[in-house]
Structure formats: C-alpha cells, structure tokens
Amino acid sequence: MQKSIEVCLTPALLNLYDIEHSIVVVIDILRATSSIVYGIDNGAEAIIPVSQVEECLDYAGKGYLLAAERNGEVVEGYDFGNSPFSYVTDKVKGKTIVLTTTNGTKALHMASSRANQVVIGSFLNLKALCNWLKSQDKNVLLLCSGWKDNFNLEDTLFAGAVVSELRKDFDHFDDSCVAAEDLYLLAKDDLRAYLHKSSHSHRLAQLNIEEDVKFCLQLNLCQTIPVLEGKKLVALKA
Known part of the structure; x- marks a missing residue:
C-alpha cells in the first residue's frame, strides 16, 4: 500500500481532509499534548479530554483529577492546568484526569468524530511515535492545534520533525508537509531560540512559565503513545 502523510496547519482546515481511514496525530506542543504524553508515561490511568470548562464539573467529587x-x-x-510539571508520577499515577485546554482538546474532539484512529x-x-507510524498501513494526518484556529509555529515545527523522520517510509506528501519540514530543518539545532519568534512563546513568557516551554521541547523523554x-x-499497547 502506498501511504500518504499530510499536515493540517489549523483545526479550521480539518474539514478539507479525508481522515475516515487515517491515523490523526493531534499536536499541541505548548503544552497540552506534551503534558498528556508525560502524564500517561508517568502512570496516569487515563486522561479524558473535554471541550468546555463546565464539562469538567460533571466529574467533580467522583475521584477524578x-x-x-x-x-x-x-x-x-x-x-x-496543562503544565507538564503537574503531570509527575506523584500526582498522576493510577489516576484519571479530566482535561480541557484552549486548543488541544478542541482539536482532539474534532478529529475523533471522523478519524480512524487518534x-x-x-x-x-517523537521517536516512539514515528517508529509506530512507520509500522502502520494507514495514511497519516498531522493535526496542528494552533492558537484559536490560527496557524502557530511550535505545532508546525513538530509536524515537520515527524515528516523528516517518516520521509523514507511514506510515498505522498502535501505542500504543508514540505513547508513544515523546511521550518523544522531551519530550527532544529535550537528549537527554543527559533520559537522566541512565536506569538505563543511571548504569551507564555508573560505568565513566567519559561521552564514549561523548555521542558516541552525535549526530545524522546517518553516511550508512551497516548491513543x-x-x-x-x-x-497504546504494543
């Protein structure tokens, strides 16, 4: 089977893609998907993504975080919230977390309504994910959560990193893949320095969470792939 990989640069464009038979990789680097990966790698039993803050309250008093x-x-x-430092083993092991974020959980819900797998x-x-994607006989869509339906740099850089890893194992790439990979190759030697240009990096700097940003840009700290x-x-079970 010839496999394709595409990059959706914002959830606002998701309706343009046929994903019914595809694996969709949801990306929200700063910070939701980084925290989800870290939390499940640290022993969280499950994370339940919900769209609205009010939906979290449906789970109040029932043993959920x-x-x-x-x-x-x-x-x-x-x-x-969604700082990775909240998702350490001492806090999350054996627990189920109900999570809502500005961008990542929205993208998750949009993907889940149509995708073959999310x-x-x-x-x-990164490495564990790419190795698994190589072994699957399915097309892949890399869904960047962006910022309130706008394009953002950090999610696109990660999509480019995946494209760069998978180039030899897939047959078809769209122009968004080319652009994302080019950006990643430009930035990869110092991701943090490159992301100083990004609007979300500036937003987070105002909140004094630079350590979160640095943490989320570390490579291959985890082996877990949340599904x-x-x-x-x-x-995900091997």
Whole structure:
C-alpha cells in the first residue's frame, strides 16, 4: 500500500481532509499534548479530554483529577492546568484526569468524530511515535492545534520533525508537509531560540512559565503513545 502523510496547519482546515481511514496525530506542543504524553508515561490511568470548562464539573467529587486551562492559565478552582510539571508520577499515577485546554482538546474532539484512529504527539515521544507510524498501513494526518484556529509555529515545527523522520517510509506528501519540514530543518539545532519568534512563546513568557516551554521541547523523554479509546486517552499497547 502506498501511504500518504499530510499536515493540517489549523483545526479550521480539518474539514478539507479525508481522515475516515487515517491515523490523526493531534499536536499541541505548548503544552497540552506534551503534558498528556508525560502524564500517561508517568502512570496516569487515563486522561479524558473535554471541550468546555463546565464539562469538567460533571466529574467533580467522583475521584477524578480536574485540569482546566484557558489562555495559558489554570482556571480557578481546578486541580491544575496543562503544565507538564503537574503531570509527575506523584500526582498522576493510577489516576484519571479530566482535561480541557484552549486548543488541544478542541482539536482532539474534532478529529475523533471522523478519524480512524487518534493518537497524541509531542517532542517528548517523537521517536516512539514515528517508529509506530512507520509500522502502520494507514495514511497519516498531522493535526496542528494552533492558537484559536490560527496557524502557530511550535505545532508546525513538530509536524515537520515527524515528516523528516517518516520521509523514507511514506510515498505522498502535501505542500504543508514540505513547508513544515523546511521550518523544522531551519530550527532544529535550537528549537527554543527559533520559537522566541512565536506569538505563543511571548504569551507564555508573560505568565513566567519559561521552564514549561523548555521542558516541552525535549526530545524522546517518553516511550508512551497516548491513543483515544472511546472518550479516554490511554497508553497504546504494543
């Protein structure tokens, strides 16, 4: 089978892609998908993504951890937001987390309504993800969550990293793949320096969470690939 890989640069363009038979990789590097990967790698039983802050409240008092982020900040009254440092083993092992974020969980829900399979990508699990994608006989769409339906640099850079890894194993690439890979090759020697140009990096700097940004740009810290099963993200079984 000839396999294709495409990059959707923002969820606003997702309706242009046929994904019914594809694996969709949801990407929200700063910080939702990085935290999801890290949390499940650290033993979280599952993460339930929900679209609205109010939906988290449906799970209150039932033994779940509630995580809500809007515009980069923890929503008042919730256990935590989407900083990877909240998803350490001591906090999440054996727990189920209900999570809503500004961009990532929205993209997840959009993908889940049509995709054959939905998995989570980040620099933290880049190698494990790419090795798995190589072994699958399915087309791949890399879905960048962007920022409120706009293009962003950090998600596109990660998509480019995946394209660069998979180039020998796939047959067809779209122009978004070419652009994403070119950006990644330009930035790869110092991702953080390149991302100082990005609008979201500036937003996060105002919140004094530079350590989060640095953490999310680490390569191959995790082996876990979160996969959506029903309403829950769980560790993909080999």
